[in-house]
Each structure stands twice: as C-alpha cells, then as structure tokens.
Amino acid sequence: xxxxxxxxxxxxxxxxxxxxxxxxxxxxxxxxxxxxxxxxxxxxxxxxxxxxxxxxxxxxxxxxxxxxxxxxxxxxxxxxxxxxxxxxxxxxxxxxxxxxxxxxxxxxxxxxxxxxxxxxxxxxxxxxxxxxxxxxxxxxxxxxxxxxxxxxxxxxxxxxxxxxxxxxxxxxxxxxxxxxxxxxxxxxxxxxxxxxxxxxxxxxxxxxxxxxxxxxxx
Numbered sequence: 001x002x003x004x005x006x007x008x009x010x011x012x013x014x015x016x017x018x019x020x021x022x023x024x025x026x027x028x029x030x031x032x033x034x035x036x037x038x039x040x041x042x043x044x045x046x047x048x049x050x051x052x053x054x055x056x057x058x059x060x061x062x063x064x065x066x067x068x069x070x071x072x073x074x075x076x077x078x079x080x081x082x083x084x085x086x087x088x089x090x091x092x093x094x095x096x097x098x099x100x101x102x103x104x105x106x107x108x109x110x111x112x113x114x115x116x117x118x119x120x121x122x123x124x125x126x127x128x129x130x131x132x133x134x135x136x137x138x139x140x141x142x143x144x145x146x147x148x149x150x151x152x153x154x155x156x157x158x159x160x161x162x163x164x165x166x167x168x169x170x171x172x173x174x175x176x177x178x179x180x181x182x183x184x185x186x187x188x189x190x191x192x193x194x195x196x197x198x199x200x201x202x203x204x205x206x207x208x209x210x211x212x213x214x215x216x217x218x
Contacts, residue, residue: 088197088209089188096199097182097214103128103152104205107161110153111203113181120144121170128152128164163205180213
C-alpha cells in the first residue's frame with residue numbers, strides 16, 4: 001500500500017468535505033437572513049402563510065443536497081483521474097502494440113508489427129515512404145486471411161533515422177488494411193489540454209494512449 005498516495009487522497013477528501021460543509025453553512029446563513037428580513041417586512045394585515053416558509057425550507061434543503069452531490073462528484077472525478085494517471089504511468093517499461101500509419105525510426109531499432117487481411121492474398125507488401133517520396137517496400141509474401149506479422153529492420157532496409165508513412169497492399173487489391181507496431185514504452189506525457197496521454201515508444205515514436213491495441217509482458 002502506498003502510504004503517501006493514501007495520505008494525499010485522504011487529505012483531498014477531507015479538504016473537499018470541509019469545503020462542502022463551509023458552503024452549506026454559508027447558504028443556510030444567507031437563507032436565514034433573507035427569511036428574517038421577509039418576516040420583518042411582511043404586511044401585518046396580510047401575513048405570509050406559514051406553508052410558504054415550509055416550502056422555502058424544503059427548497060433550501062434541495063439546494064444544499066444538490067451542492068453536496070456536486071462537490072462529491074467533483075472530488076470523486078479528481079480521485080479517478082489521479083488513479084488513471086498512476087495506472088497509465090505504470091506502462092513505462094512495458095510493451096504495447098499501437099494502431100498507427102507512421103513510423104519514426106531511430107535507424108537502429110528493429111520493430112515488429114502486423115496487419116490484418118480480410119481475405120487470403122498471394123502477395124502482401126508493406127511500403128514505407130519518407131517525406132521526400134522515397135519508397136521502401138517490404139515483401140511479406142503470400143498470407144491467409146487474418147493477422148500477418150512482419151518486422152521492420154532499419155539496418156536491413158537501409159532506412160535512415162526519420163519519419164515514414166506506412167501502407168499495406170495486396171495483389172487482390174484489398175483496401176483499408178491496418179498497420180500495428182509493437183514497442184516498449186519509454187515515457188508517458190499528459191498534455192495540459194486534457195487530451196489523450198502521449199506514449200513515447202522505443203524505435204517507433206509517439207502514439208496516443210487510445211491507439212493501444214494490445215498489452216504484452218515485457
């Protein structure tokens with residue numbers, strides 16, 4: 001059990017509870033002040049019906065309950081967000097497979113990947129293309145329907161370090177073929193904008209957390 005994290009969570013919960021109590025107290029004081037002022041300034045010849053005071057008290061109770069629920073949801077949301085960050089951060093050093101159409105290679109690290117065929121094909125080709133338009137085809141041979149594994153070795157293919165787009169073609173013109181790459185998570189970044197966490201994968205580059213398709217033991 002992480003005592004530090006537990007203490008922090010408890011402190012946050014206590015702080016939230018204290019804030020809620022303070023807010024409810026302020027609402028009650030304000031309501032009582034308004035109620036007293038209303039009673040003092042009512043028309044003696046036409047006094048306010050007591051039922052109206054009861055109704056106002058009921059409304060106060062509803063407002064306090066809604067405020068308490070809102071504060072509790074905010075506190076819970078923050079705790080869940082903290083736990084999610086800890087969980088995602090724990091991926092550092094682990095292997096994951098991501099769905100991607102790009103590869104940012106360091107020119108040294110071989111990367112394994114796969115594509116998925118809807119139908120069998122006599123010839124499957126993975127093509128990498130750099131920003132200058134130079135193509136580096138990788139013949140994967142014949143393959144049945146289903147997953148087709150491959151390896152991109154920069155040294156063997158003569159790929160300089162840099163960014164490449166990837167696409168898969170077949171001799172029977174299958175379209176929309178996906179490409180996935182496997183890499184070790186080197187770091188995790190949480191954008192201040194609140195968008196998806198960014199994983200930096202060894203030999204692959206950056207990928208959004210939402211693109212993970214498989215977790216594998218390191």
